[in-house]
Amino acid sequence: MKKKAPSHQLQRHYRWMYKFGVLFMAAVFVFFMFKLEAQFRSQLSSNHANLIKTLSSKPKVAFLFIARNRLPLDFMWQHYFKEADETSFSIYIHSRPGFVYNEMTTVCTFCYGRQLSDSIQVLWGEASMIQAERILLRKALEDPANQRFILVSDSCVPLYNFSYTYDYVMSSPKSFVDSFVDPKASRYNPKMAPTIRKDKWRKGSQWATLIRKHAEVMVADKTVFPVFKQHCKPKVVQKEHDCIPDEHYVQTLLAMRGLEGELERRTLTYTLWNKSKNKIDMQSWHPVMFRHADVSARLIKNIKSIDHVSYETEFRTEWCSSNGKTLPCFLFARKFSTRAAMQLLNLVKLDNYARQFPGSKLEPVSLAKVNFTSLESKLLPEN
Secondary structure (H helix, E strand, C coil), X not given: CCCCCCCHHHHHHHHHHHHXXXXXXXXXXXXXXHHHHHHHHHHHHHHHHHHHHHHHCCCXXXXXXXXXXXXXXXXXXXXXXXXXXXXXXXXXXXXXXXXXXXXXXXXXXXXXXXXXXXXXXXXXXXXXXXXXXXXXXXXXXXXXXXXXXXXXXXXXXXXXXXXXXXXXXXXXXXXXXXXXXXXCHHHCCHHHCCCCCHHHCEECCCCCEEEHHHHHHHHHCCCHHHHHHHHCCCCCCCCXXXXXXXXXXXXXXXXXXXXXXXXXXXXXXXXXECCCCCCCCCCCCCECCECHHHCCHHHHXXXXXXXXXXXXXXXXXXXXXXXXXXXXXXXXXXXXXXXXXXXXXXXXXHHHHHHHCCCCXXXXXXHHHCCHHHHCCCCCXXX
16 A cells, blocks of 8 residues: 655645744854854954053053062152152052052052952962962953063062163063073972973073063963972972972973073072072072161162173173163162161162252261151061
């Protein structure tokens, strides 16, 4: 017995279902295309707005402070930023979680509310210091106007006024990163390989000044930092390899990315190192802390007169210059105690007065008359 052919009505039903399916799929396709175009236009508009904002606004220098709690030298930075164009800089401070900068905790009005909300507890000699730097950079990169990023210690003082600093870092298309081949093989942990090869292992100061491209590289890193976190630890934790993460990370990362040609391989922050080889001397190979008695016009002049840095392990000399013009190597210096910074600020004010009123005499403010007790709630004690 033969099967009956589908009726004409059933065939027409199938044809309508097919047409409906095609139309539905077409409608869905058109809908998603419109949605993608809208998202693309929105993103394009946002990028265009950011570009216009960047081009129309003055490029800014981002100061990235790493502090334990308060900024002990905040009075120095108040004087520094007070003379600056507020559209030329931005401030970000990584302090202990929960610490707030306001009129009760700092004398620097430019620091009010500049603390990070997602700060972490930082321990010396651990990868948490690198993570704090990355958090600072990530936050600062949210502002497209920020084009230079200066990592600043809480014991650091500026050697020049803001205008000079701004012109100095903006005139160079390169980052300033102290970087050299580490002669101490014991610091490199073979377990870092193959992610971090020994020939790319570098050492230097953590106080770098980065261009935006290199700041983005540091924030985007998802391979090198985890290895540092796992295998780069100080001797008290890891006996075989005495590795201090913040003395190696930025330098090694940029070397691995093939970016050393885009660096001025020197820091802009002066540090005097105690090079004592006496094992009893607990401060050997640590930064020297400048005290009140150490600070003089001669000291500052000597630091400012340095025009080259020698790297003996590479038989290399970095001459500090720009466009053929010799420049001082350092814009900042550390480590300064509270009273030492007070003395430096006193010298700065005397120098400014002498320039403004040549031939006049102004007696320096005696530090013995400064009421440090009244500042104890805002300044850390000298250490």
